[in-house]
Amino acid sequence: MNASVTFDALAANASDHDAERRKMVLLTAGSAGVAVVGLAVPLVSSFAPSERAKAAGAAVEADISDIALGAVKTIEWRGKPVWVMRRTPEMLASLAAQDSLLVDPASNVKSQQPAYTQNAHRSIKPEYFVAVGICTHLGCSPNAVAAGSANPSVGADWKGGFFCPCHGSTFDLAGRVFKNKPAPTNLEVPPHKYLAEGRLLIGEDNAA
Numbered sequence: 110m111n112a113s114v115t116f117d118a119l120a121a122n123a124s125d126h127d128a129e130r131r132k133m134v135l136l137t138a139g140s141a142g143v144a145v146v147g148l149a150v151p152l153v154s155s156f157a158p159s160e161r162a163k164a165a166g167a168a169v170e171a172d173i174s175d176i177a178l179g180a181v182k183t184i185e186w187r188g189k190p191v192w193v194m195r196r197t198p199e200m201l202a203s204l205a206a207q208d209s210l211l212v213d214p215a216s217n218v219k220s221q222q223p224a225y226t227q228n229a230h231r232s233i234k235p236e237y238f239v240a241v242g243i244c245t246h247l248g249c250s251p252n253a254v255a256a257g258s259a260n261p262s263v264g265a266d267w268k269g270g271f272f273c274p275c276h277g278s279t280f281d282l283a284g285r286v287f288k289n290k291p292a293p294t295n296l297e298v299p300p301h302k303y304l305a306e307g308r309l310l311i312g313e314d315n316a317a
Contacts, residue, residue, distance in 0.1 A: 166187055166312075167312065168186075168310050168311060168312030168313040169184060169185070169186045169191075169310070169311045169312055170304065170308065170309070170310050170311075171184045171193070171308075171310075171311060172307060172308060173193050173195075173237065173307055173308070173309050174306070174307030174308075176193060176194075176237075177195065178195055178196075178197050179195065179197050179200070179255075180194070180195060181193065181194045181195075181253050182194075183242065184311060186299065186311045186312055187312070189241050189242070189243060190241070190242040190243070190250065191239065191240070191241055191242065191299060191311055192238070192239070192240050192242045192253070193237060193238070193239050193309065194240075194253070194282070195236060195237055196230075196235070196236055196237070196238055196282060200268075200269060200282045201230060201235055201236075201282075203256075203268040203269065203281075203282065204229060204230060204281065204282060204283055205229065206268070207268065207281050207285075207287075210287055210288060211281065211285045211286065211287055211288065212285070212286050212287070212288050212290075212293075212294070212295075213285060213286070213294065213295055214285060215227075216228075216231055216285070216295060218294050221245075221295050221296070221297050221298065222295070222297070222298035223298065223300050223314060223316060224316070225314070225316070226239075226298045229283075230283055231283040231284060231285070231295075231298055232283075232298075233301070233302070233303065234303070237309075238283060238284065239298060239299065239301050239309070239311065240296045240297065240298050240299075241296060241297040241298075241299055242296075243296075243297070244273040244275070244276075244278055244296075245278075245286070245292045245293060245294045245295070245296065245297070246273065246275075246276055246278050246291040246292040247275065247276065247291075249274075249276070250273075251271040251272055251273040251274075251278070251280065251296075252271065252273075252274065253270075253271055254267065254269065254270060254271065254272045255269050256268050256269035262274075262277060262279075268281070268282070269281075269282050270282050271284065271296070273292065276291045276292075277290060277291065278290040278291050278292035280292070280295070280296055283295075284296030284297075284298065299311055299312065300312060300313060300314040300316070301313075301314060302314045302315055
């Protein structure tokens with residue numbers, strides 16, 4: 110842009126009787142324009158996403174067949190930790206008993222999970238719970254804490270779930286946040302689907 114402005118200003122003042130001067134002005138302006146273009150192309154190219162960046166946004170396929178009952182497996186998706194917990198029948202049975210203690214027991218904040226996981230267990234298959242392992246308060250990483258833990262921060266009647274040591278937020282075994290905690294919403298459930306028995310795809314689903 111600056112090169113073309115300089116060209117116009119110089120060309121307007123060039124004498125019709127001075128062919129050599131006009132020729133030099135044109136050559137100089139043209140050279141400046143080429144130089145500007147030569148600098149702009151690499152700069153624009155540097156803003157293009159790298160192959161690694163593109164891959165970071167892709168869906169991730171995971172083998173969850175090796176998760177033992179009551180255990181949690183962490184899978185990286187888009188640079189975030191995604192938990193896959195295989196819940197026992199006892200874990201699932203404990204969920205309904207805690208509704209009165211939770212901020213959003215029915216998962217009404219729709220941005221926190223796909224519609225197909227807006228249910229009592231927040232999952233496609235009740236046995237498997239899939240969630241982004243990042244606290245909704247300030248982005249810290251909570252820890253899984255089993256029922257009966259001696260951790261004084263979760264209380265004596267703790268039935269299992271997740272505890273964020275940074276600011277004390279607690280979540281149940283469906284990632285639902287307890288009342289009077291810093292975290293405002295439940296843990297996020299990412300889009301996902303099952304490709305086969307024991308095979309999970311995180312980042313894509315069958316939703317339209």
